[in-house]
Amino acid sequence: MSxxxxxxxxxxxxxxRKKEVANLLLMETEQNQLLIIKSTVLLLYSHWEGFVKNATKAYLEHISDMRVDIGALTDNFKAISLKGLIGQVDKSHESLTMVNELNLINKLQNNLNRKFSLPRGFSRHERDKTIVNTKDNLSLKVFKSILNIVGIDYAGSLDTKSVFIDEKLLENRNKVAHGNRIEQIDAEFNLDLIELKKLKDLVFFLMSALVDDLIYYAEQELYFSENEDKMKSYLQQRAKEIEGYLP
Structure with missing residues (x-):
């Protein structure tokens, strides 16, 4: 992928995705407001999970297509390349010999000279959860872990958004998705139209921020370890911007 x-x-x-959610909200009337709120929560979560998964996997595939030496990349790529090797040793943990462990040491030493490579079409394999795993429930904690996988770390500034992502989005989405009977906005389903629009703005703000980050990383080559100082400076700036955004 170029x-x-x-x-x-x-x-x-x-x-x-933005257009689809906006079009659904345009259908809201006084008579169908609760139905639109429930439908929008389901759709918004679907786009939240789907986009984060697609975008981060596409970024990893983009780096893979560049055929860069693992040793030249930042630590998150080194960690990704080691997943399979470590798994091999874990499977043989009952062995009475050290053969597998010694082989791992040799492979680790040689690994840095290999090209970073993912399976062809990695980003299009919908069910592949080996590297990017939303756990079918993309909470703020899971989102932060996925950011770390692609080398983005402004996690602390996201913590102020936990009420909206984990409670307003996930909890209410789960209540609707699991078939709970919801006939009014109350303590069990505490999301009115005003809060829903704030939630929508926050979710798409985070998704847009992810787009900006991944594009900047790609254009400025922040995946190279030699550019880590530049990456840290960028992330400090981004952390302030994320923290300053209030839904």
């Missing part, structure tokens, strides 16, 4: 294709994919994927 840089141009990667950027176009991110922008197009985010664009249609």
């Amino acid at each position: 840089s141009e294709d990667f950027i176009a994919m991110l922008e197009a994927d985010l664009g249609w």
Whole structure:
């Protein structure tokens, strides 16, 4: 995937999702308000999980397609490349010999000279959860862990958003998705239209921020370990912007 294709994919994927949620909210009337709220919560969560998964997997595939030495990349890519090797040793933990462990040491030493590589079409394998796993319940904690996988770390600034993501989005989405009977907005389903629109703005703000981050990382080559100082400076700036956004 070229840089141009990667950027176009991110922008197009985010664009249609924003439009779909906006169109659903336009259908709201006084008579169908609760139905639209419940439907929008389901749709908004679907786009939240789907986009984060698609965008981060596409970024990893973009780096893979560049055929860069693992040793030249930041630590998150080194960690990804080690997953399979460590798994091999874990499977043999009952062995009475040290053969597998010694083989692992040799592989680790040689690993840095290999190219970072993911399976062809990695980003399009919907069920592949080996690296990016939303756990089918993309909480703030899971989101932060996925950011770390692609090398983004402004996690602390996201903690102030936990009420909206974990409670307003996930809890209410789960109540609707699990077939609970909801006939009014109350303590069991505490999301009115005003809060829903704030939630929608926050979710799409985080998704847009992810687009900006991944594009900046790609264009400025922040995946190279030699650019880590530049990456840290960028992340400090982004942390302030994220923390300053109030839904």
